[in-house]
Amino acid sequence: MKIAIIGGGASGLAAAIEASLKARERKIKADITVFEAKDRIGKKLLATGNGRCNMTNLNDNIRYFGDCEFASAVLKKFSVQSNLKFFSDMGLFTKSDEEGRVYPLSNQASGVLDALRFECERLGVKFVTEYEIKTITAKGNTFLLNGKEGYNKVILACGSAAQVKSFNGYDLLKSLGHTVTRLAPSLTKLTVADSQKLRVLKGIRHRCDLTLYIEGKLITKEKGELLFADYGLSGIAVMQLSSFVARHFMYNKSMPKVKIDLVPDYSADFISETLFAMVKRNPEGSAGNLLLGFMPKKVGEAVMKDCGIKKDSPMKSLRERDVFKLSQTVKAWELEINGTKDFSDAQVVSGGADCKEFYSDTLMSKKHKGLYCCGELLDVDGPCGGYNLQWAWSSGRLCGESVITGDIK
Ligand SMILES: Cc1cc2nc3c(=O)[nH]c(=O)nc-3n(C[C@H](O)[C@H](O)[C@H](O)COP(=O)(O)OP(=O)(O)OC[C@H]3O[C@@H](n4cnc5c(N)ncnc54)[C@H](O)[C@@H]3O)c2cc1C
Known part of the structure; x- marks a missing residue:
């Protein structure tokens, strides 16, 4: 099975690892490639928490996503504790402050990125950097990326328009028939x-x-x-x-x-x-x-x-x-x-892919079997304090699990 992940940020890397782990567990052969437009994966991750990476928050995460049932289904499945174990299994340990904010023991965002990168490498995930996906075409049971080579499953993990020079994630969604809700700069x-x-x-x-x-x-x-x-x-x-x-x-x-x-x-x-x-x-x-x-x-x-x-x-x-x-x-x-x-000053974007068009238990598209979406590209955003990365890890991992296991709808 060939799996493409569009975006080598927080959610894309979590998706790649979870998919590889689940494939190993089930003895399924999965060929996983992460496509990243920038010259390096995880550049935004390096800037998080002023370089310290506020990875998650021990407080009730779900409460902070308002009434969003869609988000709560995902956050219940891959909880804070589950994500902390995900990282400790990679050898990355954390500490929390009095507000429940969780940081790596090293206090370095680069350590979080390294842990994810090394785990991807250990599991045989391929990276293609400086390669922007400009078109995704659904063709039969596969998806063509930039008109080339077909993939059985595609995970959209492009992030958002916050603090980036150019961004085509919303255009990719629209080209696949998905609705993008109104957008606004947030945490600014x-x-x-x-x-x-x-x-x-x-x-x-x-x-x-x-x-x-x-x-x-x-x-x-x-x-x-x-x-x-x-x-x-x-x-x-x-x-x-x-x-x-x-x-x-x-x-x-x-x-x-x-x-x-x-x-x-x-x-x-x-x-x-x-x-x-x-x-x-x-x-x-x-x-x-x-x-x-x-x-x-x-x-x-x-x-x-x-x-x-x-x-x-x-x-x-x-x-x-x-x-x-x-x-x-x-x-x-x-x-x-x-x-x-504006967006250049915002930490996240409010709005994105309309959640109603994705199944909350798998994050698969209701329009295209085999297409998934995670992270900030979806219309889910939380407050400061580690909640947005928590969403990225949880939704990314759910996509990773679903591409290997339960996407039969
Ligand atoms: C300055 C700053 C500080 C922050 N601090 C925190 C914090 O401490 N705690 C917290 O919880 N949240 C924080 N956030 C928010 C958090 O970083 C994001 O919510 C999170 O990174 C979203 O993860 P993601 O995987 O959806 O997107 P990203 O991490 O942005 O990853 C998306 C990746 O996809 C790539 N990409 C996009 N389009 C394409 C394409 N067409 N082809 C190929 N690649 C593509 C991008 O280059 C990018 O690398 C911060 C944000 C900013 C800007």
């Missing part, structure tokens, strides 16, 4: 409607709590370091919010709001009491210094400006209601979000 930075007021804050980092509201409805909350930029907001917590914002803007134009709690450890009452005490203590001091003890000076000044308080005015000129407003605003500084950064 947020752009703010009135970004002018953030310009002076560019580069400032501050630990905050963030709450996302869409059409007045509370969507999600995140904690973490916020990085201010001249276009808007960045940082891990912001990236987590971006997946909701990205999906919202696929179908709607209304602007979501982010409320920033700039002083998460103190209540509004405590802050107002403190501010009143400071005004009393130093009535001639400038108002701009009022928030110094709670946040970076420029952030405090920007909030004051939003509250209509002049930073150079003396503290004694503040009215009681100004101080109340200020203490409320630092607990919920509201910014309107008018978009996300």
